[in-house]
Amino acid sequence: MLVKFFFGLRAAGVPVSVTELLTLLEALRAEASGLSAQQFYFLARTCLVKDERHYDRFDRVFAEAFQGAERLFAELLAAQVPAEWLRGPAAGLLSQEDRRAIDSLGGWEKLIETLRERLREQKEAHHGGSKWIGTGGTSPFGSGGYHPEGVRFGETGARQRRAVKVWERREYRNFDDTVELGTRNMKLALRRLRKFAREGVADQLDLDGTIEATARNAGLLDVKLVPERRNAxxxxxxxxxxxxxxxxxxxxxxxxxxxxxxxxxxxxxxxxxxxxxxxxxxxxxxxxxxxxxxxxxxxxxxxxxxxxxxxxxxxxxxxxxxxxxxxxxxxxxxxxxxxxxxxxxxxxxxxxxxxxxxxxxxxxxxxxxxxxxxxxxxxxxxxxxxxxxxxxxxxxxxxxxxxxxx
Amino acid sequence: MTRRFGGTDRYIATDDLMTAVNAAITLGRPLLIKGEPGTGKTQLAQEIARSLERPLYEWHIKSTSKAQQGLYEYDAVSRLRDSQLGEARVQDIANYIVKGKLWEAFESQVQPVLLIDEIDKADIEFPNDLLRELDRMEFYVYETRELVKARHRPIMLITSNNEKELPDAFLRRCFFHYIRFPDESTMRAIVQVHFPGLKRELLAEALRTFYEVRETPGLKKKPSTSELLDWIKLLLAEDIDPAVLRANEERKVLPALHGALLKNEQDVHLFEQLVFLHRRAR
CATH class of the missing domain: 3.40.50 (Rossmann fold)
Structure with a gap:
């Protein structure tokens, strides 16, 4: 599944290499984060994306690749099939989470199902609009809508007011580089055209040159000068x-x-x-x-x-x-x-x-x-x-x- | 198991930021942090060091910085001078090797936090010169033919303001996180952390004015978290009444003490024009 996701990212124009995929696997194995869908999303983004302009594309591919897969996270916990990244010293934490996950499974699935339906309806209603999913439509789920029953278990249980999942909010649309740009961005782009050359009168002390010439000169000072660097x-x-x-x-x-x-x-x-x-x-x-x-x-x-x-x-x-x-x-x-x-x-x-x-x-x-x-x-x-x-x-x-x- | 970072009493970290920091700590990779100026990129390193009780080494980059300066420098000039005076220490070249921040961090007895601040200020080639050091956490001192290896892989944070594109090879070795501008409830938490006793009324008014200023189209420099905190500090020092802030709700006057929020005369001018328009419209 990850490999498919990986190629999806490449196809969408996010420059990821095998190194980054391996890093992600390594991070999963090392249990660098918790096991909720959302934390997996954060972790994958940290490992795979190196530029905020690609966040939006990443979100889109992520949503597509893992559509419906959030349930896997719950099932993994419930069925106690700890993949290699479930292994290790988190045992005490795990059993507790297990219990909680099992308890909440029915409710969670149902909730997600309804939520997804609601999202789908809204997508159709907004067909043709540029916004993928408005947040308004999910308001019935309100605070705690995303995850009221605690499958998500980071160290901080705070702030569960997500109604639409993070990657579906597409908050990073602004950073995609196909949008229009302000002066600053343009300057950055134009700056790549700079080409420095030393031109004009030699009036700056070339320290390295002087030291080298002096050393070659058996310690007698031999001052070297170079012209200033200018954008040519x-x-x-x-x-x-x-x-x-x-x-x-x-x-x-x-x-x-x-x-x-x-x-x-x-x-x-x-x-x-x-x-x-x-x-x-x-x-x-x-x-x-x-x-x-x-x-x-x-x-x-x-x-x-x-x-x-x-x-x-x-x-x-x-x-x-x-x-x-x-x-x-x-x-x-x-x-x-x-x-x-x-x-x-x-x-x-x-x-x-x-x-x-x-x-x-x-x-x-x-x-x-x-x-x-x-x-x-x-x-x-x-x-x-x-x-x-x-x-x-x-x-x-x-x-x-x-x-x-x- | 290594300890995890979960924000501190002075620093509110969002979930995604904590995931990124902990992943970087667990795998021992550098974490590249980007974000608007004033969103606490540099402070993050200080807070990680404080909360995990690790020594902090800060290496601030300037446009003239060279990668070599972070490793070590060979002070050829003073050796030259000493040689002319005929001092004995001239014989040992190690006396003229000055250690850089990276070397210091590598020598630390416990795992340190190393901050490379504003890496984009340096020359374009700067990050490329650090590839091996970041990857293997070791470097070679040519003058003394000695290999310096990190005792403990430092927790390495690198900040960038996006003034230059960083090379791909460098990015491959880093984790990356972009600090988004905090939303209103996060911002409320941040302000509470900095000003615990703040009156709710003043906070609400201040935040409303702040986000209003931020959302004004055409601003050259949007005020950020650090500006908001400065401004609130000023409001408290001057003991401004929340009612005064409310007066600008209808854009009748410039926000009180606007100098802390608007840092550019064009922006102040823009605001004056808006105020003028609103007065005339009434």
Missing amino acids: VKVLLFLDVGGSMDDHVRVCEEMFSAARCEFKHLEHFYFHNVPYEQVWKDNHRRACSAVGTLEVMRTYGHDYRVIFVGDATMSPYEIVQPGGSVEHWNGESGAVWVQRLCAAFPRLVWLNPEPEQRWQHIASVRILKELVGERMYPLNLQGLDSAITELRRTGQAPPRPHARDA
């Missing part, structure tokens, strides 16, 4: 503004402010829908802060990493047709410009705040995704993570998308 990553950020992007203003702001803090060499430009021959530095002064896209390509070297942020949602003509722009007459199509940018900056990604599931239904998103060589990622923590991984890759040229127009 250079980033160009292109932000889509206006139109359909209004829905995503907040997440883009966050992205922008996070990027601002993390990189010393950060330049940002705005564009509308697709970059054409001009982008601009300041959205309020579009006319006078415009910069030619060609000039951008000339000014910033190909070692700059480029991040586009845009929902890529528009009429396909705005991308593939010369003159397709909604704002002005563009001589060359957006696709041409995107291809030029891809060629000028080999390390480039597109972050899309639209949910990924919707992409395939929007023609313009599909086109742009192909244009940037499939390097389009959703603007959530996971997407940002893969985008950064892509940017870190030392740059060979991406697969060249075929030209869409003549």
